[in-house]
Amino acid sequence: xxxxxxxxxxxxxxxxxxxxxxxxxxxxxxxxxxxxxxxxxxxxxxxxxxxxxxxxxxxxxxxxxxxxxxxxxxxxxxxxxxxxxxxxxxxxxxxxxxxxxxxxxxxxxxxxxxxxxxxxxxxxxxxxxxxxxxxxxxxxxxxxxxxxxxxxxxxxxxxxxxxxxxxxxxxxxxxxxxxxxxxxxxxxxxxxxxxxxxxxxxxxxxxxxxxxxxxxxxxxxxxxxxxxxxxxxxxxxxxxxxxxxxxxxxxxxxxxxxxxxxxxxxxxxxxxxxxxxxxxxxxxxxxxxxxxxxxxxxxxxxxxxxxxxxxxxxxxxxxxxxxxxxxxxxxxxxxxxxxxxxxxxxxxxxxxxxxxxx
Numbered sequence: 001x002x003x004x005x006x007x008x009x010x011x012x013x014x015x016x017x018x019x020x021x022x023x024x025x026x027x028x029x030x031x032x033x034x035x036x037x038x039x040x041x042x043x044x045x046x047x048x049x050x051x052x053x054x055x056x057x058x059x060x061x062x063x064x065x066x067x068x069x070x071x072x073x074x075x076x077x078x079x080x081x082x083x084x085x086x087x088x089x090x091x092x093x094x095x096x097x098x099x100x101x102x103x104x105x106x107x108x109x110x111x112x113x114x115x116x117x118x119x120x121x122x123x124x125x126x127x128x129x130x131x132x133x134x135x136x137x138x139x140x141x142x143x144x145x146x147x148x149x150x151x152x153x154x155x156x157x158x159x160x161x162x163x164x165x166x167x168x169x170x171x172x173x174x175x176x177x178x179x180x181x182x183x184x185x186x187x188x189x190x191x192x193x194x195x196x197x198x199x200x201x202x203x204x205x206x207x208x209x210x211x212x213x214x215x216x217x218x219x220x221x222x223x224x225x226x227x228x229x230x231x232x233x234x235x236x237x238x239x240x241x242x243x244x245x246x247x248x249x250x251x252x253x254x255x256x257x258x259x260x261x262x263x264x265x266x267x268x269x270x271x272x273x274x275x276x277x278x279x280x281x282x283x284x285x286x287x288x289x290x291x292x293x294x295x296x297x298x299x300x301x302x303x304x305x306x307x308x309x310x311x312x313x314x315x316x317x318x319x320x321x322x323x324x325x326x327x328x329x330x331x332x333x334x335x336x337x338x339x340x341x342x343x344x345x346x347x348x349x350x351x352x353x354x355x356x357x358x
Contacts, residue, residue: 018318019345021278024188024271024296024334027219033259040255044248045071052251056258057225063261064210065201066227070236071254073245075187075213075224080108081239082209083148085232086181089114091147094132094175097121098157100185101150112243116144125158125291129170136178149175152185153203154192160275160297160332162192165202172206182206187213187224191295194268208232217268217296218260219335222253264335271296274333274342282350286357298331299324306356313352319345321352 020026029037043050053071060069072078079101087093093109095101097119101109109115120127120135127135137143151171155161163171168184175182184207186192193200204210209228214220226236240246247253275293283290287303302310305326314321324330331349333342 017315017320019337019341019348020320021298021331021333021337021342021349022320022322023330024216024332027216027335029219029221029256030335032263033219033256036259037252037255040251042249042251045250046246046248050247050249050251050254052258053247053254056254056261059258059261060212060225061227063200064204064212064227066204066210067230068233069225069227070233070240071247071250071257072211072224072226072240073222073247075185075211075215076105076108077240077243077245078211078224078226078236079105079150079183079185080112081236081243081245082183082211082226082228082232083109083115083150084113084239084242085235086148086183086208087113087115088147090144092116092118092144093148093150094118094120094135094146094180095150096127096152096155096157098155099150099152100156100187101152103157115147118146126152126155126161126163127171128167129174132171132174146178146180148183149180150183150185151207152187154188154195154295154297156188156297159291159299160188160191160293160295161291162196162294164196165198165206168203168206181208183208184210186210188216188295190265191217191268191272194265195272195295209236214257214260217271217334218257218264220253220256220260223257225257267335268296270339271333271335274337274339275331277339278331278333278342278346278349281346282353285350285353288353288357296333298333300329300331300353302327302329303357309356310352313355314349317345317348317352319348319352321349 040052057069122131213224279290291299307323
C-alpha cells in the first residue's frame with residue numbers, strides 16, 4: 001500500500017540534542033551574525049568583485065601579514081588550491097602523518113594536483129624539524145622528489161595541539177633550506193593564537209601560504225581564506241575557478257565571516273576552558289584516557305575498540321560525539337556548546353563511557 005502524504009501537514013520536528021560535541025562546525029550563526037549577513041552590501045564577485053568579500057579579504061591579509069587573501073567556499077578547497085599552485089605534478093609533498101590534508105580531503109592532492117603525499121611520523125604527537133629532516137628521501141634517480149611542505153596548526157588529529165612558534169619556525173627553516181614552499185593549514189589558527197598568545201602574523205611568517213577557516217570556532221556558516229603573496233594568490237584565483245569555487249554575491253557569506261572575526265575570536269578562550277573541564281571530567285573512566293587539550297578538542301582514547309557503542313550510548317543520553325576511529329572518540333567545545341552546557345550535560349559523556357566500558 002502506498003503511503004499518502006498530506007502536503008498541508010506540519011513538517012516533522014527532529015529534536016535537537018541537548019549537547020552536540022561532534023565538531024565546532026555544527027555551530028549556527030547567531031542572530032547578530034544573521035543580521036549582518038542580511039544587511040551585507042553585495043556585488044558579483046566573479047565578474048567585478050563583491051565589496052563585502054573584498055573587505056573580508058583585506059582584513060584577513062592584514063591580520064596574517066600577507067600581501068593578499070582570497071575567499072573560498074571551504075578550507076579543503078583553499079588547501080588544495082595552495083598545493084595546486086605551489087607543488088609540481090609527479091612529485092610529493094611532505095606533511096605530518098595525521099594531517100587533515102592526508103585523511104580528510106579524499107586524496108585531492110593526487111586527483112587534482114598530481115602529487116603524492118609523504119607522511120612524516122613525529123616522535124611526539126605532531127612532527128618537528130628533526131622528524132622532517134629524517135623523513136626526506138635521499139636524492140636518487142629512482143626516488144620521487146619533494147616539491148612542498150605542509151604544516152597544520154592547530155593539529156586536528158593530535159587533539160587540537162598547538163605547534164609553538166619556535167617549532168614552526170624550525171620546520172619552515174628546514175623546508176626553505178631545501179627551497180621548498182610551505183603551506184600552513186590554519187583552519188583553527190585562531191585557536192592557536194588565543195591559546196599561545198602568539199600573533200596570527202607571527203605564525204603566518206612561517207609559511208608562504210596560510211589557510212584560515214571561518215566555519216569552525218568563529219561560528220560562520222561557510223568559508224575560508226587563503227593568504228599569501230600577490231603572485232601566488234593571483235594563481236590561486238585561477239585554481240579556485242578551475243575547482244568550481246567562484247561565487248557570485250558572496251558578500252552574504254563574507255559578512256558572516258567578518259562578524260565572526262570581529263566578535264568571536266577572543267571568546268575562543270572560553271572553549272579551551274570548556275574542553276579542559278570536559279577532559280578532566282571523563283579522563284580515566286572505565287580505563288579511557290584523554291589527550292590533554294591545548295585548545296577546544298578533546299580526544300578520548302578507549303581501552304578497546306568500542307567507539308560506536310560509546311557514541312550510541314552518549315546519543316541516547318542526548319549528547320552527540322564523533323567517532324575518530326574504533327578506539328577513539330572526539331568531543332569539541334564551541335560557540336553553541338559553552339562551558340555551562342558542558343557542565344550540565346558533560347556527565348552524560350562520563351556515564352556513556354562507564355556503561356560501554358563496564
